Amino acid sequence: QSALTQPASVSGSPGQSITLSCTGTHSDIGGYNYVSWYQQHPDKAPKLIIFDVTNRPFGISDRFSGSKSGNTASLTISGLQAEDEAAYYCASYTAITTLIVFGGGTKLTVL
Amino acid sequence: EVQLVESGGGLVKPGGSLRLSCAASGFIFDSYHMNWVRQAPGKGLQWVSSISSTSNNLYYDDSVKGRFTISRDNAKNSLDLQMNGLTAEDTAVYYCTRGGADFFDYWGQGTLVTVSS
Numbered sequence: 001q002s003a004l005t006q007p008a009s010v011s012g013s014p015g016q017s018i019t020l021s022c023t024g025t026h027s028d029i030g031g032y033n034y035v036s037w038y039q040q041h042p043d044k045a046p047k048l049i050i051f052d053v054t055n056r057p058f059g060i061s062d063r064f065s066g067s068k069s070g071n072t073a074s075l076t077i078s079g080l081q082a083e084d085e086a087a088y089y090c091a092s093y094t095a096i097t098t099l100i101v102f103g104g105g106t107k108l109t110v111l
Numbered sequence: 112e113v114q115l116v117e118s119g120g121g122l123v124k125p126g127g128s129l130r131l132s133c134a135a136s137g138f139i140f141d142s143y144h145m146n147w148v149r150q151a152p153g154k155g156l157q158w159v160s161s162i163s164s165t166s167n168n169l170y171y172d173d174s175v176k177g178r179f180t181i182s183r184d185n186a187k188n189s190l191d192l193q194m195n196g197l198t199a200e201d202t203a204v205y206y207c208t209r210g211g212a213d214f215f216d217y218w219g220q221g222t223l224v225t226v227s228s
Binding site: 034036038040045046047048051052057089091093097098099100101102103104105 | 146148155156157158161170172173206212213214215216217218219220221
């Protein structure tokens with residue numbers, strides 16, 4: 001069982017906006033601004049798309065945005081495109097046991 | 112261009128050992144923390160181990176503590192993971208990643224480790 005909780009799957013239509021959630025505790029998401037998000041296409045390595053809750057690496061589309069409220073982090077994808085169909089993983093620094101914890105991942109389907 | 116290239120994966124019997132390596136290029140290696148992250152077939156990502164830039168600080172997930180050893184050679188721009196006492200639960204693609212506890216900004220292509228008799 002993953003330390004961070006993500007819905008297993010979500011779907012949306014092209015052009016729509018969609019928000020993926022990632023729920024932790026006060027010992028990880030709630031306690032630190034070290035939430036990151038990764039996009040993984042099938043048979044590819046994960047790719048960083050959001051770091052430190054809200055920041056985008058150079059080259060990542062501004063259609064991707066991150067936020068946090070309490071123990072829950074969110075990734076919003078606006079103007080959904082077919083190429084956004086992928087698995088999305090959240091991660092956070094944690095003060096308990098392990099150093100970094102991941103969510104179980106959300107499979108995004110673009111209808 | 113930042114490149115991380117893993118090697119050393121393969122098929123190993125339960126209880127066996129394997130050493131993974133990661134060759135880094137395109138950045139100042141000794142300025143960055145490095146990590147190993149794994150992904151079991153059809154499953155999610157799991158952080159395995161991290162090492163600070165000077166090797167002073169080592170971190171392990173509880174599931175591998177005492178069996179895996181992370182190390183680096185800054186002169187050779189390389190990162191290693193020595194894996195002992197392997198079990199079927201260690202079967203996964205192992206990724207070498209750059210970054211600290213806040214995020215992993217570059218990932219290698221991964222190397223597959225299969226533990227089976």
